[in-house]
Amino acid sequence: MSINWYPGHMVKARREIEENIKLVDVALVLLDARAPFSCRNQDLERIARKSKMVFVLNKRDLADPAMTRKYVASLKKQGHLVAAMDSTNGKGGADILALIQEAYQPKAQLMQDKGRRVRASRVMVMGVPNIGKSTFLNCLVGKKMARTGAKPGITRGKQWVRVREDIEFLDTPGLMWPKIDIEEQGLKLALLNIVGEKAYSEYEVSLYLIRMLKEKAPQTLQNKFMINELNLPDEEILAQISRKLGHLLKGGSLDIDKTCTAIIQDFRKGKLGRISLD
Ligand SMILES: Nc1nc2c(ncn2[C@@H]2O[C@H](COP(=O)(O)OP(=O)(O)OP(=O)(O)O)[C@@H](O)[C@H]2O)c(=O)[nH]1
Ligand SMILES: [Mg+2]
Structure with a gap:
């Protein structure tokens, strides 16, 4: 089953994400803890890499804990900053905030060295649809700021949210790549509710x-x-x-x-x- 799914709003969303990457310090890329490698979007990561990238294995409450540990270890071995989290209750949130700070540190240091006030870090929350980006944000803010939903394609425009004094987040719409050629990957993404139901x-x-x-x-x-x-x-x-x-x-x-x-x-x-x- 090869899946073609690239709704019109994603073209505009992709362009906006690419424009906004220049404004952010950290690109926080959410992956589903049940299949983190299958939901890595190479196109999105090409954009994310222009900033400091941090991976979040979200929905860890639904994943096999032993496998989550393996995936985290494997991504760390590849040199990535990564931690797992459950955005429905915030478990693991402190680890993610610590990673954001670690990623921002060199830039903050540079500002300090130049005698400038270190401003709040700007973090763009990215990932494929329905991965929990808006839920993650609401969970960190502690109130419902971003619209969420149990189907892909809920967030449409961009949305800045100040979580704490020192971090500002930008929610973004989920992005897919136009065609999933690997059969098993398509089946996984469909099962995880990442592609629209009409596509499979x-x-x-x-x-x-x-x-x-x-x-x-x-x-x-x-x-x-x-x-x-x-x-x-x-x-x-x-x-x-x-x-x-x-x-x-x-x-x-x-x-x-x-x-x-x-x-x-x-x-x-x-x-x-x-x-x-x-
Ligand atoms: N069990 C569990 N469900 C989660 C978690 N995070 C998000 N969800 C659920 O996943 C679904 C999608 O959440 P959203 O926050 O709307 O996802 P999104 O990435 O913003 O989606 P788009 O805006 O459509 O790209 C909702 O039903 C959430 O309740 C999590 O950590 N654990
Ligand atoms: Mg959303």
Whole structure:
């Protein structure tokens, strides 16, 4: 499944982000802790690199903690500043603020050396759609300043927010790249609700989810859906889940579409366990 998804507003958003990068000290790039490598947007990072880049593995509450530690270690090894966070309750927020300060330090030092007052650091919050940029900001500010939502494409224009005396944040709209060529990456991004729902087939995404559950969380299939025999084709397991959930059409045949929607939603809400995909 190759995915083409580049809504009109992203062209304008990309241009704005590129113009604004000159004004910021730190580019804070949010990634989904469940698949940080799959949601790295090379185009966005080309822009972000013009500033000091810091990675945030957001939604860590939904990810497998052992995998999150691995991903953080791996990004650190590549020389990046990185930490994980849960923006629904602020856990990990202090680590992120410390990284922002670390990234800003050389520039602040330069201002001090020139005898100038060190101004608040300007941080641009960037990333693919629905990754939690606005939620992250609201969480740091402690009140709802930026609009959020459980579907991609909520933030449209730019928005500056002063979090504390020493940091100002700029929220930005989520940016995708025009075409996802790698099949598995497309499936992951669809499952994580990063691409718009019109761009993918829920059936294909569900089969991928079942493959992942077999591999990473067989106990979910066994305990939640009472599937005892896992050595079956993914389609058959999907049908069994449908039967267990009692998803039936009027004539009595299985309502597979309903099951697909349900299990994808369950995954997104973390109801199938803390599963990392990369
Ligand atoms: N569980 C969990 N959910 C989160 C977290 N951060 C954000 N969310 C949820 O993710 C969804 C998207 O959040 P937004 O803040 O609107 O995402 P965004 O990156 O600003 O999205 P766009 O503006 O559309 O690009 C919302 O349903 C949030 O509640 C997190 O750390 N943990
Ligand atoms: Mg937003």
